[in-house]
Amino acid sequence: MAGGNNVARMSPRQRMINLMYIVLTAMLALNVSSDVLNGFSQVQDGIQGTNLNITARNGVQFAHLENLYEQNPEKAGRWYQQGVELHKRSDKLYALIEDLKTSIAKAADGADGKYSDIVNNDDLEASAVTMLNPATNKGQALRRNLDEYRKYVVTMIPDAEKRKAVENMLSTKVSARSGDVGSQSWEQKMFENMPAVAAVTLLTKVQNDIRQAESEALSGLIAAVDMGDVRVNELNAYVIPVSNMIMRGGKYSADIVLAAIDTTQRPEIFINGSKLDNAKGHYEFVAGSVGTHDFSGYIEVPRADGTTDRRPFKSSYTVMEPMATISPTMMNVLYAGIANPISISVPGVPMTAVQATMSNGTLTRNGDHWVAHPGKVGSESVISVSANIDGHSQTVGSMTFRVRKLPDPSPYLAIKDGNGNTVHYKGSPKRISKGALMASEGIGAAIDDDILNVTYSVVSFSTVFYDQMGNAIPELSDGSRFSSRQKEQFRRLKPGKTFFITDVKAKGPDGITRDISPMQVALN
Incomplete structure (x- = not known):
């Protein structure tokens, strides 16, 4: 509910509140973690504290208006009565939202729930149950109250730009976005599928907007009395950076302002001795060199008596090297012939602004995930990452990978264990029962070492049995399956006997057919 084209007319504090709100809504577009949800609590506490400050400031304004009425009831009476009604309606709407915040907290945590300390802060149903219940329509009622309050309060703000800013700030109009299907109400946008802590924070921001609007209206009423020439009695200099963390080659951007400045006379600002x-x-x-850098200066503003008031300021910023995080999911090598999943991210940059390329192979993207298909075995592949920063593409990192051929698989018999689960028997020294051997249809081959899990197709193999004279009796398979002659040999095996599976040929996903190691099968 913040915005409009009147940011320059807002106070520095209100601009910071709006910036916090923008950050909050941006985080809601992400698949947030518990740490980020806890961050909402910190934003909520910050806005709540600001609300208390604005409420106290409004109280001072109202007391001043009351004092003007006591000094000159005839002149200030009309504006004072409007101020009383404004104060009453603002407090009533503020209290209503306070009750809604408590209701959401109780819906999330039970009867003892407190919005200042929500335990189930990721509860996605509490806000919808409270605000979108068709039996109560509390969200719809809040929207109507806000619309009525907006229409009422703007009539007390004489300045056209400030009036437009307050209208935009308290607007409940929902703009359709590209890709949206059907219309969506303000309350649905605010509370549908919204974590409890985020919904409470949004309501606290609405309370902040109400207090800010009340403050602007009170200022208008005081000005209307023509006795409210408020003089600045305290000056403070502030540096408001867009970000304290920037990359080398990126821009450092900050607003340096003097609180309670007289807009009719712009101050002069000096930084490190230069104007x-x-x-x-x-x-x-x-930004140039890497590291933390300080800068300082002062602001000079003319007083009414012709003298100059100087207020010093100082701030710092940190410049870091452009970097990317590239995490290979399967060790630090890439294997030819298979899809290698790769994780790529750039701290502080959204995934939509990150691009990556690969040498000696191809790199494809699927959402926020990447898959590498390396080329020539024995060569290196380099993954290079770039990011769109401040409207231009910048290389932020790269990593070199070795390309290897897939390792040879191991042959196995697929048998059932005592619990009926299929397991891979890979030969002696372990033994299997004759029944398990007879139930097996053939052999398989795979790499299943929990680092790589790749299945191979067995092309052919042989079994070698030994008779009582020690003579080898080889038998050929039927592809990956045991032939009838091999099964006949199984039936003749006695307990404790062994035989060998040799000449195993297996074809991997890389299309290479290879000879793999034999295995010895031992019976119980």
Whole structure:
């Protein structure tokens, strides 16, 4: 509910609140973790504290309006009565939202739930049950109350730009976005599938908007009395950076402002001894060397008596090397002939702004995941990552991988264990029963060492039995299955006997047919 094209007309505190709100809504578009949900609690506490400060400030404004009425009831009476009604309606709507926050907390945590300390902060049903229940329609009622309050409060704000800013701030209009199917109400957008802690934080932001609107209206009423020439009695300098963490080659951007500034006389700003050539105090430069850097300066503003008041300030920023996180899912090598899953991310950059390329192979993307298909075995593949930062593409990192041929698989017999589960018997020293051997249809081959899990197709194999004279009796398979002659030899085996499976040929997903190691089968 923040926005409009009147940001420059807002106070520095309100601009910071709006920035926090933008960050909050951006995080809601992500698959957030528990750490991020806890971050919502910190945002909620910050806005709640700001609400208390604005409430106290509004109280001071109202007390001043009341004092003006006591000094001159005839002149200030009309505006004072409007202020009383404004104060009453603002408190009533603020209290209503306070009750809704408590209801959401109780829906998430039970009767003892408190919105200041929600235990089940990821509960996606609490806000919908409270606000979208068709039996109560609390969300719809809140929207109607906000619409009525907006129409009421803007009539007390004489400045057109401020009036437009408050209208946008308290607007419940939902703009259709590309890809949306059907219309969506304001309450659905605010509370459907919304974590409990996020819903409470959004409601706290609405309370902040109400207090801010009340403050603007009170200022308008005081100005209307023509006795409210408020003079600045305290000046503080602030540096408001877009971010304290930037990459080398990126831009550092900050707003340097003087709180409670007289808008009719712009202050002069000096940074490291040089005057800033920007009347609005916007300061930016291209970051160079890596590390933490400090800068300081002062702001000079003329007083009414002709003297100059100087207020110093200082701030710092950190420049880091461009970097990318590339995590190979299967060790630090890539295997030819199979799909190698790769994780790629760039800290502080959304996945949609990250691109990657690969030498000696191809790299394909599926959502936020990547799959590498390396080329020539024995060569190296380099994965290079770039990111769109401040509107231009920048290389942020690369990693070199060795390309290897798939290892040879091991042959096995698929048999049932005592629990009826299929297991891979890979030969002696373990032994199997004759019944398990007779139940097996043939042999398989695979790499199943918990690092790679790759299945091979057995092309052919032989079995070798030994008679009582020690003579070898070889028998050929029927592809990957035991032939009838091999099964006949199985039936003749006595307990404790062994035989060999040799000349195993298996074909892998890389299309290579290879001879793999034999196995010795031992019976109980």
